[in-house]
Amino acid sequence: MRGSGKYLPIVPVLAAYALLLLYGLAAPGKWQLVAQLAFYCALGQAFNLFMGMTGYVDFGYVAFLGVGTYGMAVTISSLSDGGLGLGIILIGFLAAAVFSTILAMAVGAVALRLRGAYFAIATIGVNEGFRYLIEGARIWNGADGIIFSRHLKTALGRKMAMTVSTFWADIFVFGVAVLAAVLTLYYLRNKVGYALLALREDEDAAKVMGIDVTRYKIIAFITSAALAGLLGASGWALKLTYVYPPDVFEIHYTVEAIIIVLLGGAGTLMGPIAGGLIYGVSKYFLAITLPGFQLLIFAPIIIAIIVIFPEGLVGILKGKVHGTSLEKFVI
Template sequence: MFKFKSLIIPFAIYIILIAIGLSQPGLWQPIMYIMFYIGIGVALNNFMGLTGYVDFGYVAFLAMGAYGMGVALGYFTYLGIWAIPLGFVLALIFAALLCTAVGGVALRLRGAYFAIATIGVNEGLRYLIEGAKIWGGSEGIILSGKLRKTFGPEFANYLSTFVADAALIIIIFIASVITVYMINSRVGYALLAVREDEDAAKVMGINVTKYKLIAFFTSATIGAMIGASAWTLKLTYVFPEDVFFIHYTVEAIVIVMLGGAGTLLGPVVGGLIYGALKYYLSVILPGFQLLVFAPLLLVIVVAFPEGVVGFVKKKLQERGIIEYIT
C-alpha cells in the first residue's frame, strides 16, 4: 500500500488538531471551525482539484445534505434515533439527484461556463424552495424543540455538540482516503489527462464524461455529508438563505487554491491557514480581522500562485520526502 504513505501527514494534522481541541479548554469549537473549512476544502478538491472544473454552486450540495438531515429529523422525528441514519441516507439521495441533474446539463459545459452555470443551479434551487414554499420555504426547518422533546434535552445537546462533530471528523478522514485512492487510481490518471487537455483525452479514447461524473458524484456526496452533520445536526435548523449562501463556495475555492489544487495535502493546509487565521484575527482584532486578512491573502496568492503545498512540492522535487506529500 505504497500510495497511502501520503495520508500520514494529513492524518497527523487531523489528530494533532483533535488532540489540541480535546486538551485545551475552549478550543474544541474553534478546532471544529477549522475542521469544517478543511472538510469543505477536501470535499471540493475531489472534484475541482482533480478535474480542473470550478463549481461555484458547490454549496448547493451542502444544502442538499442539510435538507436531507433536516427533512429526516423534522418530518420523521417519530423514528427516534433512526431518523439520524435516515438523515444521512436522504442527504445522499438528495445530493445524488441534484448531481444527476447538474451532471446532465452543466457538465457538458467547459471552464467558466460550467462554473457559472452552477451558480444558476444553486440560486435557482434556493428560489424554488423559497418561492414554492417547499420544506417550510423561507421559514426553514427548526429542529431543536423536536429533538429535545424526542430525545430529551441532554441527548439533544449531545447530538449537536458531540455526534455532529464526530460525524464531521469521520467524514473528513474518509474523504481524505477517497482522495488518495482517486488520485492514484485509473480515475485519477484519466482526470489528469482531462485536466491537461480534455479534447486530447477524448481522442485517446478516455470516457471523459464518465470520469468527470465519478469525481463530481464523489465530491457532491462528501459535501452533502458535511452539510448534514456540520450544519443541520450541529445547528439544529435549516434556513434556505443560510445553506445556499454562495460565500461558502467561494471560501471553499479559496481554501483549495490556497493550499494547492489537486493535491491531498493542499485543502488541509489551506483550510488550516484560512480557519486559524480568521479565528485568531476575530479574537484579537474584532471588527478589523477581514481588513487584515484580505491583504495577507493577497500576499500569499502573489507569493505562492500554485498554493502553499504546490510550492513546497516543487521545492522538494528531488528529496525523498516527496513521496509523503501528494
C-alpha cells in the same frame, strides 16, 4: 509508488486530524475553534475533489451543502416519532447524501456537458436558484426554514440531543474530512485520478487517449457533492438544529472553499488541510481583532496566489521534496 507505499500519504493526513482532535479534546475552551478548523478542512477537501482534480470551478457548490442540511433536517423533523433512536441520524446522513447526489446529477446533466467558462456560468446560479425554488414553491416550509431542535429531543432524549449537537456533530465533521481525504487519495492513486489529471491538463488530448472525460467528471462531481451533503448534515444541521434557506445557500461558503483549495494547492491531497488550517486560524484571529474584514483581506490574497503562486503551498512543497525520501508522503 509501487505496492504498499502507494497509500502512505494518508499517514500525515490522519496524523494531522488526530492531532487537531486531541488538541480540541485536551485544550479547554478550544473545541469550537477546532470544530471550525475541521469544518474548513473538510470543506476544502470535498471541494478539491472536484475543482482541484478537474480544473472546473463550481460557483454554486454551497447548494450541495444546503440540500444536505435539508436532508438531515427533513429526516429528523418528519421521523422523530418513529422510535428510531440514533438510527435517525444514520437515515439523515443517507438522505443528505441522496439529496445532494440527486441535485448533482440534475446540475451535472447540463453543466458537465459544457466546457470551461460555460460550466462556471451554468453553476453560478445553482445555489440562488435552489434557494428561490424552496422559498417560491414553499417546499420544506419555504422561506421560514425548518427548526427541529424539538424533534431531535423527541427522537434522542434531551441529554443525547444536546451531546449530538455540541459534540458528535463535530466528530462527524472530522469523519467527513477523513472520508474525503481517503477518497481523494484513492482517486489519485487509481485510474480515476490519472483520467482527471489528463482531462484537467488537456481535455481534447485526454479524449484521444481513450478517456471518457464526461464519465470521470461525473464521478468527481457527484463524489464531491455527496461529501458536501454529508458536511452540511453534520456541520450545519446537527450542530445548529435549524435550517434557514438564505443561510445555507450563502455564496460566501463557496468563496471560502475556493480560498482554502487555492491556498493549499489545488489537486493535492494535503493542500486543503493546509489551506483549511491557515484560513480557519487566520479567520478566527481576524474575527476577534478585526471583525467583518476577513473577505477584504482574503480576496486580494486569492488573486495574489493565482497570479504569483498558482500551485499553492503544497504544490510548492512538492517541488521542494522532489527526489528526496519525503517525496512519497507529500502529494
